[in-house]
Amino acid sequence: MKRLRSILATIIVTLGVILACIYWVAPIALSFYAARKVPTVARIIPTDLKDHSVSRASGMKLSYVGYDFEVPWNDLDESKTQLFPKDKPNKTMAILAFQSGLRLMVTYSKPRSFADQFGRDFKMPPQSFDAVFGPGAASSDYVFEKSVLEFTPDKMHYWSLSPAVHYREQTRLMIKSIMPVKAAESGIFNLQTGDYKGFQQGDPRMRPPMLNVELFANDGGIGIFFALDKYRNPAGLSQPEVNRIVQSLRRVPAAELASSTR
Numbered sequence: 281m282k283r284l285r286s287i288l289a290t291i292i293v294t295l296g297v298i299l300a301c302i303y304w305v306a307p308i309a310l311s312f313y314a315a316r317k318v319p320t321v322a323r324i325i326p327t328d329l330k331d332h333s334v335s336r337a338s339g340m341k342l343s344y345v346g347y348d349f350e351v352p353w354n355d356l357d358e359s360k361t362q363l364f365p366k367d368k369p370n371k372t373m374a375i376l377a378f379q380s381g382l383r384l385m386v387t388y389s390k391p392r393s394f395a396d397q398f399g400r401d402f403k404m405p406p407q408s409f410d411a412v413f414g415p416g417a418a419s420s421d422y423v424f425e426k427s428v429l430e431f432t433p434d435k436m437h438y439w440s441l442s443p444a445v446h447y448r449e450q451t452r453l454m455i456k457s458i459m460p461v462k463a464a465e466s467g468i469f470n471l472q473t474g475d476y477k478g479f480q481q482g483d484p485r486m487r488p489p490m491l492n493v494e495l496f497a498n499d500g501g502i503g504i505f506f507a508l509d510k511y512r513n514p515a516g517l518s519q520p521e522v523n524r525i526v527q528s529l530r531r532v533p534a535a536e537l538a539s540s541t542r
Contacts, residue, residue: 302433304519308438312435315433315453321322322457323432326468326479334527344533345388347502350528351518352521383518390499400491410449410509422477422496427456429468429479463488471495473527480526486519491517493526502529539540 333354342349342356344363356507360377376384390396395418398404404499406418417424431452437445460468471478482491491506504525508517 288468307443308440310445311436311438311450313417315436315438318453318457319435321462321464322453322458323434324460324464324468325432326426326429326470327481329471329519331519332523333520335518335524337521337524339524341528342376343377343504344386345371346528347386347388347530348528348532349518349525351384352524353378353380353382376506381512382509383510384468385505385507387505389421391427391498391500392421393501394421395419421501425459425479425496426495428452428459431456444466458482460488461492463490463492472528473529475531476502476526478524484519484522487516488491491522493522495526495529499531 289532293416297377337352338354339350339352340354340356344353355378357377357379361373362375363371364373364375365371372388374384374386376386381387395406395409398409399406404412409418409424410416413424414427415423417427430484431449435454436449436453440446461481466486466488467481467483468478469483471480471493473495476495477497478493478495478501480491487508489507489509491508493504493506495502506517511517
């Protein structure tokens with residue numbers, strides 16, 4: 281009987297150690313593993329733009345997905361313009377093709393689109409969303425993206441004994457690894473103009489095959505994706521050209537928007 285009690289005690293202690301390892305040690309190990317395996321872009325953080333100049337080249341004023349903006353080019357091939365959704369009068373995406381081979385994809389997103397998507401796909405309520413991505417993330421797409429883009433493996437609390445901390449940080453690191461476009465490896469930059477704040481992913485000086493701009497305000501966000509892989513201009517895309525679009529961006533008033541199909 282005494283030997284049986286000893287065996288049972290040993291089993292209980294062993295199980296306790298195993299459970300402790302699962303509860304505390306495993307999250308620590310997974311944090312180290314996740315940080316070691318992330319792509320290069322997960323270590324890039326937003327910095328301020330150095331060049332704020334605006335191109336004064338001859339261009340066009342365009343109006344799509346509820347926004348007016350200027351482009352420093354006048355070779356838009358309107359026969360190739362595509363608007364989506366095809367079956368609805370209010371368009372949220374426009375694909376614009378220029379004769380130079382440059383293509384722009386302009387998209388509108390509703391306020392709080394990230395939190396709403398997480399709520400649908402992962403059943404994550406706003407309180408949980410804020411707990412993972414920081415206060416205000418559930419009510420502001422800008423706050424959410426800022427939280428993700430500013431996070432790197434260097435900010436992880438590897439030795440924390442709280443599994444919840446490891447869960448939050450590994451989730452944020454996972455999103456940071458997949459959300460930026462490939463061009464973000466050449467730089468991520470803070471943008472701000474008027475009521476809009478956001479980010480530019482990609483440094484045009486490095487000649488990336490694409491560049492992405494996202495701007496957010498209280499009434500929604502706009503994304504402008506530059507596809508440069510077929511762009512035939514030897515000079516490539518310049519920062520002043522990007523700045524021209526960003527600085528000229530204006531939300532179309534509701535009265536004007538009601539009479540427009542773009």
